[in-house]
Amino acid sequence: MSINPQELLRFATAGSVDDGKSTLVGRILHDTKSVLVDTLASVERASRAKGLTATDLALLTDGLRAEREQGITIDVAYRYFSTRNRSFILADTPGHVQYTRNMVTGASTAELALVLVDARHGVVEQTRRHVAIVALLGVRHIVLAVNKMDLINYDAHRFAEIEGRFSEIAAALGVTDALAIPVSALDGDNVVDRSERMPWYIGPTLLEHLEKVPVGQDPADEPMRFPVQYVIRPRSDVHHDYRAYAGKVAHGIVRVGDEVVIQPIGHRSTILAIDGLSGPLEFAVASQSVSLRLADDLDISRGDLISTAGDSAPIIQELTADICMLSDRSLGAGDRVLVQHGTRTIAARVSEVIARLDVGTLRPVEFAAPLALNDIGLVRLELSQLLPVDNYARLRRTGSFLLIDSSDGSTIAAGMSITAASELAS
Amino acid sequence: MISTPPLIQEFVEESKVALSPLSQLDVLESEAVHIMREVAGSFERPVLLFSGGKDSVVMLHLAAKAFAPAKIPFSALHVDTGHNFPEVLIYRDRCVEKYGVLLQVVLVQEYIDSGSLQERSDGTRNPLQTVPLLEAITEQRFDAVFGGGRRDEEKARAKERVFSLRDQFGQWDPKRQRPELWDLYNGRHRPGEHLRVFPLSNWTELDIWRYIAKEEIEIPSIYFAHQREVFRRSGMWLTPGAWGGPKGGEVLEKISVRYRTVGDMSCTGAVESTASAVAEVIEEVGASTITERGATRADDRLSEAAMEDRKREGYF
Incomplete structure (x- = not known):
């Protein structure tokens, strides 16, 4: 079955400080005619006020006072633009090492990551870090924009060299779709319009690729997952016995008549009806908000997970996971935290810090000390209740969770479950 | 899209469901409804800011769909500057009646009359809405406040989270925003703090209009x-x-x-x-x-x- 390209593509950008990322983003917005006159005028005014001779396109995305003052991007900025073929939500993330957590935020919902390098420097440590994070977060499509080709005389050999290094890293990290494109953001070569200065490059321009890349998992290949958000019970005369479970399909397809299991309790039932937002449906797919009615009268509430009966989530009490540290506070063995998974939040305890990723070698290194901000680590958590958690590499939505500080409610870390094979079998 | 001959179509449907991907509006609608249901499921006292403007009308419409056939499980609040267009106020009252929500109106004029707020020299009352809004939130212990803000509107809004934490004084600190991952929204807050929630964060002005057209x-x-x-x-x-x-x-x-x-x-x-x-x-x-x-x-x-x-x- 062929799937039409999705109408909406969410993608994230990443790059080191001087790779020209903001210029590239500005170039995409500008060349797709997504920057309106008054916005451009205000950016021009601000550039002049800073004493710059040329318009600083970075000011388009650096929206906070502190960012404009320091000339850096601190936080993720979301940008919206569209072409005739697709609409895009771009998460423009900061390049500095200390803002890695914001890159994680931007990449968590992305289906494609755009990583930048400077053609003069090629693949550097920061590139490896970005590709590693993107791979860890399960982003399946990576585009390497080899920028500033104008500064290396549009040299095909140099590009091939960088492309080769990038392919090696991507393959080592298990990225299935990786493409390198030679561009010059400054002049617009191969960004939206094809470059006449690089006739040796026969691949798509950046925008062509963004418009055509087939993204999104085919929901028919996944088991169904449906975290219950809310129970709808009108208790009115017309809908006296109506009882439906509201939520968003996290994975797969749910059809009327499907056999399902309520997790973690384990009761089975059948889908009696699916109420969509505009009326009854025969089926609903991942990312659709609907309400499900079941054939049996069961005690189901917010926090429960409705899954395909033959292929449900592993139910675990000990959770092994990769985590990205997002908070200033550290996290070590013995710490008590909250785990927010799907629509359920439960208490947990860190039983062990197992390893930490060495970003230089991209290998996990044994590590027992508490993890700190921006660390990527492997931990084991003891859960206060049984929880149905999928393997993140297989099912992103039901394999992910947050670690929360119970004292102030802040988010400590983003977690991606690695469910052991033995647990999968049980 | 290339049309598939009926016979092949039938075959495809038998092996796998032939899926046309969700449209952009479908995705945005489902996302907004998901956000509203998260709030209804995990907060004690949510409220929806409703001015009668197009974004707040779209929010109300989404809320009605999110909880149908039950009623919208929260009320609406309007901070009226006293300088609103009369057509909009008439529409506002008719609209809340149609959707079956309770509307509470806080009047900036009353704050000016009592002397707790001063009229600005330029006559603009927009900045004056902040105090009455925060007082209403505190007095009625609202813990989640839906706003119709969109990230494409303005560059500071482009940086704000869907679930945006406000401190005891209602203040937003852009440097201390919580990272927001996947569609896991962290709504934890301490007593006195509250969250502003923006279900339309990812909508553009054009999306709003297309949705208004589609949903009539x-x-x-x-x-x-x-x-x-x-x-x-x-x-x-x-x-x-x-x-x-x-x-x-x-x-x-x-x-x-x-x-x-x-x-x-x-x-x-x-x-x-x-x-x-x-x-x-x-x-x-x-x-x-x-x-x-x-x-x-x-x-x-x-x-x-x-x-x-x-x-x-x-x-x-």
Whole structure:
């Protein structure tokens, strides 16, 4: 079955400080005619006020006072633009090492990551870090924009060299779709319009690729997952016995008549009806908000997970996971935290810090000390209740969770479950 | 899209469901409904800010769909500056009745009359909404406040989270925002703190209009072209009123205008337009070379960081 390209593509950008990322983003917005006159005028005014001779396109995305003052991007900025073929939500993330957590935020919902390098420097440590994070977060499509080709005389050999290094890293990290494109953001070569200065490059321009890349998992290949958000019970005369479970399909397809299991309790039932937002449906797919009615009268509430009966989530009490540290506070063995998974939040305890990723070698290194901000680590958590958690590499939505500080409610870390094979079998 | 012959179509449906991907509006609608249900499922006292403007109407419409066939499980709140367009207020009251929600109106005028707020020299009352809003939140212990803000509106909003934590004083601290991952929204907060929740974060102005068209949502008449007496001030067409205009040499002219945003009359400008139906508005917005707020909002022109500063103090 062929799937039409999705109408909406969410993608994230990443790059080191001087790779020209903001210029590239500005170039995409500008060349797709997504920057309106008054916005451009205000950016021009601000550039002049800073004493710059040329318009600083970075000011388009650096929206906070502190960012404009320091000339850096601190936080993720979301940008919206569209072409005739697709609409895009771009998460423009900061390049500095200390803002890695914001890159994680931007990449968590992305289906494609755009990583930048400077053609003069090629693949550097920061590139490896970005590709590693993107791979860890399960982003399946990576585009390497080899920028500033104008500064290396549009040299095909140099590009091939960088492309080769990038392919090696991507393959080592298990990225299935990786493409390198030679561009010059400054002049617009191969960004939206094809470059006449690089006739040796026969691949798509950046925008062509963004418009055509087939993204999104085919929901028919996944088991169904449906975290219950809310129970709808009108208790009115017309809908006296109506009882439906509201939520968003996290994975797969749910059809009327499907056999399902309520997790973690384990009761089975059948889908009696699916109420969509505009009326009854025969089926609903991942990312659709609907309400499900079941054939049996069961005690189901917010926090429960409705899954395909033959292929449900592993139910675990000990959770092994990769985590990205997002908070200033550290996290070590013995710490008590909250785990927010799907629509359920439960208490947990860190039983062990197992390893930490060495970003230089991209290998996990044994590590027992508490993890700190921006660390990527492997931990084991003891859960206060049984929880149905999928393997993140297989099912992103039901394999992910947050670690929360119970004292102030802040988010400590983003977690991606690695469910052991033995647990999968049980 | 290439059409598939019926026989093959049937075969495909048997092996796998032939899926056309969800449209962009479907995805945005489902995302907004998901956000609203998260709030209804995990907060004690949510409230929806409702002005009668197009974004808040779309929010109300989404809320009705999110909980149907049950009623919307929260009430609505409007901070009325006293300078609102009369057509919008009439529409507002009719709208809440239609959707079956309870509306509470807080009047900025009462705060001015009692002396707890002072009228500004420029007559603009938008910044004055912050205090009454925060008092209503504190007094009624609202813990989640839905706002119709969109990230494409303004650059400070482009940085704000869907679940945006406000401290005991209602303030937003952009440097201490929680990272927001996947669609896991962290709504934890300490007593006295609350969250502002923006279900329309990822919608653009054009998405709003296309959705209004698709769902046939009724909106206030001033969004469509009409003949109106207006005068020019700082490059904007303003409507005359007791709030302070026209003044000095400002001349009234009768022209065909419509509003792209609806707010305080003193700072909301009209745009010259002949778009009298939703389809024409969509065409006009699609072709516009000026942003929504840039064309119509005097309060955003105060400085580069005008919106960020107001948000820090507790504004929507």
